[in-house]
Amino acid sequence: MAEQTVNIPQTLVFLILFLLAIRWYFSKPTPGTTSSTGTRATTPTINRGVRINPAQVENVAQMFPNASRRDIMWDLQRNGGNVTATVERLVEGRGLDTPPQSFQPPTLRTSNPISRATAPLSKPAHPDLITRYNLSSKISAEPSSSIPESNVPKKAWSADKNERQQMLQRRRDDMILAARRKLEEKEKAR
C-alpha cells in the first residue's frame, strides 16, 4: 500500500500550512474585533494608531543583535506590534523588510548609548528663541534683578541707523529673556 505512506512533500505542505495558520491567528490583534476592524488590522497603517512599545523593540534587538532597530520597529509597526511574528521572521531567516525613507520611528529611545546621541530624531524644524538669538549665556548671567532698568529704554528711537538696530535687538532679547525667566519661575513654583 504505497498510497498510505506519508511522503515528504506532503508533510512539508502540511507543515507550511500549519505555520501559516498559526501566523495568521497570531497576527490578528484580538479575535473579537477582527470582523469589524478587519481592514484596519491587516492594512499597514503607518505611524497611526499603533504605538510601538520600546521595550518590545529592545527585546527583539537583544535576541537578534544583527537586526537593526529601525527594521524591527518597521516590522512591528506593520504587524500591529506583534513580537511573535517579528521573531518568527527572524528565526526563519527571512529577514526584515527595509523601511522606506519616510518611516519615522515614533519612539527611538534605546538604552544603547551610541544611538542615544542621535536619538532626538524629532528635531524641531525651528530652533528655540534662545538658540536662535544666541541668548544662552544671558540666561544665567543676568538674574532679573541685576538689569539696570535705566539701560533698557522701553520706548526708544534714535536718529542713528545702527543704534536703532541695536535698540530693536535689545528689546527683542529682553522680551525673550523675561518670558523665559517667568516661565522658569513658574515651573519651579509648581
Next chain:
Amino acid sequence: MANPASKRLFKEYRGLSSDPPEGITAGPVTEDDMFLWEALIQGPEGTPFEGGIFPAELKFPKDYPLAPPTMRFTCEMWHPNVYQNGTVCISILHPPGDDPNHYEHASERWSPIQSVEKILISVMSMLAEPNDESPANVDAARMWRERRKEYERIVRENVRKGLGL
C-alpha cells in the same frame, strides 16, 4: 528710501518703536531691506499661549500699503488659523475683493488704512480666539473643537519648547 512703500514702512517702524503695543516687538530684520520684518508676539494671558513668545516674519509687497504683507510664524504653531508651514490666515491679511466665500466683511480685510500694528494686534487676538469658520489647519481646528484639553497641551508644550525649556 525713495519709494513710497519704504517710506511708509519706515514711518510704521518708528511708530512701533517709540510707542510699542503691549507684548509686541517688530521691525525690519535690517534697515537695508524694509520689506522683510521680524516680529515677536507675546502669548495672550488667560490662554494656553500665555507666557510664550512667538516669532514671525512679515514680507511686504513692493506696492505696500495697497497690498497686504504675508505673515508666517517661524516657530512651532498649533492653531486652527495657521497653516502647517506657519503662514497666518486671517482676514486682515486678505485684500478686499479676494473673498470667494463672502464670510469676511470688507471692513475686516486689508486696506491701506490698516497697519503692521493692527495686523499684529489682530494676530494676538486670533491666538486667543481662533476663527473656526475657515481653518487653515484642519487637524488643529478639529482638535480645538473636540479635544480642547489636548489642543491646550500641545500649545503649552510649544510655549516651553520655543523658550528652550
